[in-house]
Amino acid sequence: MSNSKKMPYFFNTETHESTWEPPAGLSKEDVANLPGAEYLKGGAPPPGDQVRASHLLVKHSGSRRPSSWKEANITRSKEEAIEILKGFQAEIAGSPEKFAELATANSDCSSHAKGGDLGFFGRGQMQRPFEEATYGLEPGTMSDVVETDSGVHLILRTA
Known part of the structure; x- marks a missing residue:
């Protein structure tokens, strides 16, 4: 497991090279028999479930608290907030680096200072739609627009 990304990776003990992708020439069965294979997609959940x-939050006038670090009084509609997020979604195009960059500059959450990173959390710690969306994602994948009382989010599950 990568300590920085908390994701499994492959390490070649002969060449001392690591990669996120399974080595060429290995079948699914070969990969499933490697040490640590339980951490791969569909494997064991992280410790303690x-x-x-990370998330990118865009608040709107109907949000629970329609203000943020960058805007004292948010007046945009929910529909406008969703359109803003869809623009970010297209710009991200699967890039975790772009996600963090856009979250840092645009998220209405204080987590913007950490690229949107919320750290580890368990069930019952987040609003239900946010929790369900996050637990429904595989590590390394991003949600579609998720609505909560806080506003609208894009969620990137990192572990």
């Missing part, structure tokens, strides 16, 4: 995620 916790997940780690």
